[in-house]
Amino acid sequence: MLGASSQCEVRCGVLSDAPALCAVFRETWSQTYLGIIPHFHLQSMIARRGADWWTGTIKSGGVLVLQVAGEVVGYATHGAARVRGQCEGEIYELYVAPNYQGIGFGERLFEACRYQLDTRQLPGLIVWALADNDVAMDFYWRRGGRPAGAGYERFGDRKLRKVAFAWD
Numbered sequence: 001m002l003g004a005s006s007q008c009e010v011r012c013g014v015l016s017d018a019p020a021l022c023a024v025f026r027e028t029w030s031q032t033y034l035g036i037i038p039h040f041h042l043q044s045m046i047a048r049r050g051a052d053w054w055t056g057t058i059k060s061g062g063v064l065v066l067q068v069a070g071e072v073v074g075y076a077t078h079g080a081a082r083v084r085g086q087c088e089g090e091i092y093e094l095y096v097a098p099n100y101q102g103i104g105f106g107e108r109l110f111e112a113c114r115y116q117l118d119t120r121q122l123p124g125l126i127v128w129a130l131a132d133n134d135v136a137m138d139f140y141w142r143r144g145g146r147p148a149g150a151g152y153e154r155f156g157d158r159k160l161r162k163v164a165f166a167w168d
Helices: 015-032 041-050 051-060 105-119 134-142
Strands: 007-010 063-068 071-080 089-096 127-131 145-155 158-167
Touching: 007 041, 015 041, 015 051, 015 063, 015 071, 015 089, 041 105, 051 063, 063 105, 071 105, 089 105, 127 145, 134 158
Parallel strands: 089 127
Antiparallel strands: 007 063, 063 071, 071 089, 127 158, 145 158
């Protein structure tokens, strides 16, 4: 992986990325949410995110792809904030394959999202993270986000706390 950062590219997703995004989603969510989201619900969510889902999402815009040495290893989805408030832009999801975490690729993807949202004149940024996802909570805190709200996500009979991080 030496020199991988010089071979890193963040770009808009294209239709041919759908199968690779499906694989990255499966790998990252399986690892990230193991023991957090109940197994049945996690597997159902992963099963729904096949190549067709990714094709539709890419067509609608707002998908950035992280590519290292020609391989898709991460993604982010972003756009207008889903909840009206002070922040008009939102990063819906940002994931980097486990073997590529902790070496700055997530930060590059995050900053590319911020740039895209600024370009779309969506001031302020909000990102939601499950409170039990320590890696995400730490990542957004280190990026300068501060808790600006909280809520709950229901998975069957289990309610998981989620935290909104905001940037001006």
